[in-house]
Amino acid sequence: EAQVTQNPRYLITVTGKKLTVTCSQNMNHEYMSWYRQDPGLGLRQIYYSMNVEVTDKGDVPEGYKVSRKEKRNFPLILESPSPNQTSLYFCASSLTGQGDWEQYFGPGTRLTVT
Amino acid sequence: GQSLEQPSEVTAVEGAIVQINCTYQTSGFYGLSWYQQHDGGAPTFLSYNALDGLEETGRFSSFLSRSDSYGYLLLQELQMKDSASYFCAGLWQGGKLIFGQGTELSVKP
Numbered sequence: 220e221a222q223v224t225q226n227p228r229y230l231i232t233v234t235g236k237k238l239t240v241t242c243s244q245n246m247n248h249e250y251m252s253w254y255r256q257d258p259g260l261g262l263r264q265i266y267y268s269m270n271v272e273v274t275d276k277g278d279v280p281e282g283y284k285v286s287r288k289e290k291r292n293f294p295l296i297l298e299s300p301s302p303n304q305t306s307l308y309f310c311a312s313s314l315t316g317q318g319d320w321e322q323y324f325g326p327g328t329r330l331t332v333t
Numbered sequence: 334g335q336s337l338e339q340p341s342e343v344t345a346v347e348g349a350i351v352q353i354n355c356t357y358q359t360s361g362f363y364g365l366s367w368y369q370q371h372d373g374g375a376p377t378f379l380s381y382n383a384l385d386g387l388e389e390t391g392r393f394s395s396f397l398s399r400s401d402s403y404g405y406l407l408l409q410e411l412q413m414k415d416s417a418s419y420f421c422a423g424l425w426q427g428g429k430l431i432f433g434q435g436t437e438l439s440v441k442p
Contacts, residue, residue, distance in 0.1 A: 252430065261420060261434040262376065269428050277429060309375060320366045320383075320424065324375035 221246045225310050225325035232300055233333055240295045240328050242310030250313045251293040252277070252322070253285065255306040262309065268293055269315075300332040335360070335425050337433035344439045345411055353406045353436045355421035363424040365397050365404045370418045370435070379419075380406065408438075416440045 223244045232238055244251065252267040254277075264277030268287040282304055284296040293312075297304060310325040337357045345351040355365065364383035368376040380388055382397035382404060394407040408415055421433045 250428065254432075259434065262422075262432040264430055264432075267428055267430065275428065278431065311376075320364065320381040321378040322366075322368075322376075322430075324377070326375055 221323070223310055223312055223323050223325035225308075225328050227328060228326060229329050231331045231333065234301055235299050238297050238300060238330075240297075240308060240310075240330070242293045242295065242325060243291050244293075244312040244323070245291065246312065246314075246323065247290065248312035248323075249290070249315050250322075251287065252311050253283070253293070253295050254309045254311065255279065255304075256309065256327075257306050265295070265308075300330075302332050304330065305332050306330060335362075335423070335429065335431050337421050337423050337431060339419075339421055339433040339436045341434065342437040342439070344441065346441050347411055347413060349411050350407065350409050351411060351438065353408075353419050353421075353438070355404045355406075355433055357402050357404075357421075357423050359399075359402050361426040362399075362402075363426055365395070366422045366424070367393075367395050367406045368420045368422060368432075370420065372417075376420065411440050413440050413442070 226241045249270045253265040254262040256262050263279045266285040268274045308328045311322040313322045339355045366381040367379040370376040380395035387396045392409045397404040418435045420435045
């Protein structure tokens with residue numbers, strides 16, 4: 220089954236404790252992206268990747284890191300989480316980032332930082 | 334800058350037609366897509382316009398006018414299950430994708 224998977228689905232952590240949210244897709248998609256969703260603010264892009272070893276900042280990259288060493292995986296790293304990073308996070312992928320626009324979203328990761 | 338604007342909420346009755354508008358800033362704009370999201374769920378792709386005009390997919394249609402920096406999503410024969418949030422999303426050159434803040438659609442019996 221074609222899908223985007225994220226882990227964990229729910230995470231409660233404390234300020235400053237490094238964490239990684241994994242994202243994997245099995246569709247051989249080139250484009251992958253991370254978003255955060257907060258009430259009233261819609262979906263905001265954190266980072267995106269047009270292909271392996273190519274990553275770019277989205278609208279809200281501060282406090283986040285990403286890497287794209289393999290085509291299928293695009294982990295999101297919070298080196299020192301803070302309470303303002305409490306949010307619902309979505310990973311998404313699409314065939315390319317230049318015209319094939321159907322983005323497939325993962326189920327989401329609800330992160331709480333205390 | 335890169336931003337999109339859409340109404341925060343729309344209400345309509347079952348069986349009716351509703352239009353959700355989206356305006357955007359033009360600099361470097363590539364095309365417009367639409368997503369649906371039910372409470373607690375992941376967004377799902379509905380439609381995409383790279384060129385001016387109307388794209389139809391079943392009960393859903395989407396329209397783009399580059400000259401007016403404007404697009405809309407049209408939902409026909411509304412059903413209760415269409416109650417959800419709808420997002421327009423613009424792709425800018427280089428691959429950056431910007432979402433509007435979302436329109437919450439309530440379908441009443």
